[in-house]
Amino acid sequence: MGNDGGSIPKRIELVKEKKKAAVQNPDIERRAVWFFCALSKNPLTAPIAACRLGKLYNQDSILEYLLDKTAYGDGDKICAHVTSMKDITKLNLTENPSFDESRDSNERSTVGSLEQESTSRYICPVSMKEMNGKHRFVYLETCGCVFSEQALKEVPGSDCLTVSNGGMRDKGCR
Structure with missing residues (x-):
């Protein structure tokens, strides 16, 4: 530890610290x-x-x-x-009209590809929000229709929002 011609140890070499958890x-x-x-x-x-x-x-x-x-x-x-x-x-999902299958097929091939934010394949039929994880979505167990949580909170009642005024169910609703 000195006067022997060796090296002087640094703090990092003497004190062991806990490794930080990897953040995903x-x-x-x-x-x-x-x-x-x-x-x-x-x-x-x-x-x-x-x-x-x-x-x-x-x-x-x-x-x-x-x-x-x-x-x-x-x-x-x-x-x-x-x-x-x-x-x-x-689930009865509403297709996103701005989704381009040919452009997004290459990006969707791997989970880790984040070079461009891809367009979601599905949207909320009421609020038109994309189903991409930025907004919370819920589905109704009775018919399987999927809506953004915000749209479901803003519309009063517990019935499916795809039911039109005439009582006829819209596409996909059972």
């Missing part, structure tokens, strides 16, 4: 939840289903899981609460 990018997490199936990790494609926890699934992936529990390695961790088709709701 919230944008990547948001894209993963809103653009990819929770079970198969593939991009969400119609028909889309949701469980009561709010996880989104490709309907064919959840059917494969229900038929063969070992079809997806981590299926028992992700959707162990789904035991039958009664535990999921098929």
Whole structure:
């Protein structure tokens, strides 16, 4: 520690500190939840289903899981609460007219691609907000119609908002 011709240790070499936890990018997490199936990790494609926890699934992936529990390695961790088709709701989503399939197909191929903010495939039919994770969305268990939470709060009543004045249900409503 001195007078021997060696080096003088620095504080960082003598005191060990706890390693800081790695912080994940919230944008990547948001894209993963809103653009990819929770079970198969593939991009969400119609028909889309949701469980009561709010996880989104490709309907064919959840059917494969229900038929063969070992079809997806981590299926028992992700959707162990789904035991039958009664535990999921098929969602009636409104297509986004500004969505361009050819432009977004390259961006959606990987979860980590955040070079450009891609346009969401679906929107709220009332408020026209994109379903991309920036706004909260909810679905009605009775019909599966999806709305932004803000639109549902602003419109009085508990009926589906896609029902027109004449009593006829709009597209997709059961």
